[in-house]
Amino acid sequence: MRTLLAGTALAAITATAATAEDTHRAECFAPAPGTSTISYDAKDGPYKIAFVNGFAGNDWRIQAIQSAKAWAARADNAAKIDEFTVVSVGNDSAAQIAAIDNFIAAGYDAITFIAVNPTAFEPVIRRADRAGTILVPFDNVLDTDKVVQINESQMALGALKAQTVMDELGGEASKILMVNGLPGNATDRDRRLGMMSVLENVEGLEIVEVVGNWDTGTSQKVVADALATHGQFDAVVSQHGSAGSINAMQAAGHPIVPMGVDGENGVRILMDELDIPGVSASQAPAMSAVALEAAVALLEGHALPQTVYLPIPQVAAADLAPGVNYFPDLPKSFNTGTGFEDCFAPFTPEELLGQSPEDS
Template identity: 80%
Template sequence: MTFKSVLLGTAVALAAAGSLAAETYRPECFAAAPGSGEISYEAKDGPYKIAFVNGFAGNDWRIQAIQSAKAWAARPENAAKIEDFKVVSVGNDSAAQIAAIDNFIAAGYDAVTFIAVNPTAFEPVIRRAARAGTVLVPFDNVLDSDKVVMVNESQIGLGHLKAQTVMDALGGKAKKILMVNGLPGNATDRDRRVGMMEVLGQVEGLEIVEVVGNWDTGTSQKVVSDALATHGQFDGVVSQHGAAGTINAMQAAGHPIVPMGVDAENGVRMLMDELNIPGVSASQSPALSAIALEAAVALLEGHTLPQNLALPIPQVKAEDLAPGVNYFPDLPKSFNTGTGFAECFEPFTPEELLGQSADNN
């Protein structure tokens, strides 16, 4: 493997990203985050053996991420490059996830994609993969590492977007905001909270009430109900994911409509439009699982990619919501509207995704 680090100050980061675009493969898809280095491997002949090692599988986003990965592998242009494709979910235990990755390395798999259970435990398995010639591509919950290509949207940017939209709707002033966080211990949860606090921490006299929603609709509904019973009314809400539960809890409590920064599940957008909730619907796309597979194949083919990939954040302001355009009344409420990135490949149709299982295979 060759690895070239590019260490840059803020002032030249964007210029550096532009220079990387001239050197790396398909920059319209594999866009470099500011300050990113480059990674490449010696090319291998295909077809390839690839695995996706998921961790936590207890919410609709993770289910759709698995479905997206399987839908990607089923497309003829990708299936022709794959000898074997496995998907396993191991729960929220880093030791179990590392063991699963090690098993695929030992079995001679060419690449493993994964949603890291935590950002710091994977340095030893990265070294073992490098010795074995296995390409690792974490996505969504990525690593505190510069040794592997990582696929993500800006999680800090996503948190910042939601909080800023809410505060803009409130004229920059608020007394009390509810923050519904995700699954503790994950880099995604950490970074989204950092982005929210970049905005909310600057609001004078603001009380921020934080609850743990685990990115899950049912959990969010329970913890928000408890927060409303304890703290009363809020001026606005920022939710990482599972916001349908947050909205349902507020409706059940008779809470007034307030600005919200929420996720992009179909049911969330339906509720925003129906109830005229101001704010923004923005989310991590489950189709990042497919982009990670696309990146893994590109690396196996010998192409150079940025070490940190930063895809655009799918988002819609409340006033721009439209049925049949950016939400779908005839589809399940749990369906995530972020079905792909047109910069990389044709986004998945609902039929492609819903035709795939979320089971291990």
């Protein structure tokens, strides 16, 4: 059961603001503004831990799985783990909840996951709490304040991309293309809200939105359709799958315009080769490993912020450099967000690419 830091559960969640002085390794687990602090009774290891992924159909999710496995394979971490299991359940919230329940019933100590549906987990949280299983969602987090969650600020990520392109345009634009992610996810929702927080204040701006599903192929198709229907745009902001957006614009002969794009290796290669102004900023798949790091810290009895905001990996177009922040010899699908230095040494490409993306 949770060890509360101030009075009742309600008080701990709503009234106890987390500060760097209150929490374990604040240089890694930085508290989001206004968040609370959560801790549990310490439990002896080694631990049984599962990662229950949802959708596994894009390169980001594959690298998140590889990052989790690479973390578990490092000697210091492996010594603390009795069993580590990875499963992917697709875009079925019921299947994900069933998988988590199965791991709870099997006596797993902690479960990390990317939620298929951010609103469906209150009963699971209660069941995990009764069983003494710690839940640590990340990336697509839950609409709850009862568990520790690992993320970057999705609104800040969206706002960063939108603000960068508007700065490139001198604050004025008539038409911008917004390539959104997978509908129904909190991540997609919050990134869009971040972009809109900037763009809705631009006078006279037409915003054309398409659904790219965070996928390169899907993004290429929907951007091509948008260009055929709406003509030219002053800028593009893309959540993920941005190589598809760039490819569609090149195929249509669209002029180079400012872009806010993701951090895939191929995206940065294209950005540098084509001299595209803007920013490459990513939701780093290595946060799957930070979630595991958090799960072990909680099992060891350390206090963590209820919401952890990791720094956003980003590079301005003008600062792109081969071998430094992108890698011409690696697959274009490789994501450059390979780790968070304040948490642990970033993974090498060899560490990640040596791990299978399959269930284990």
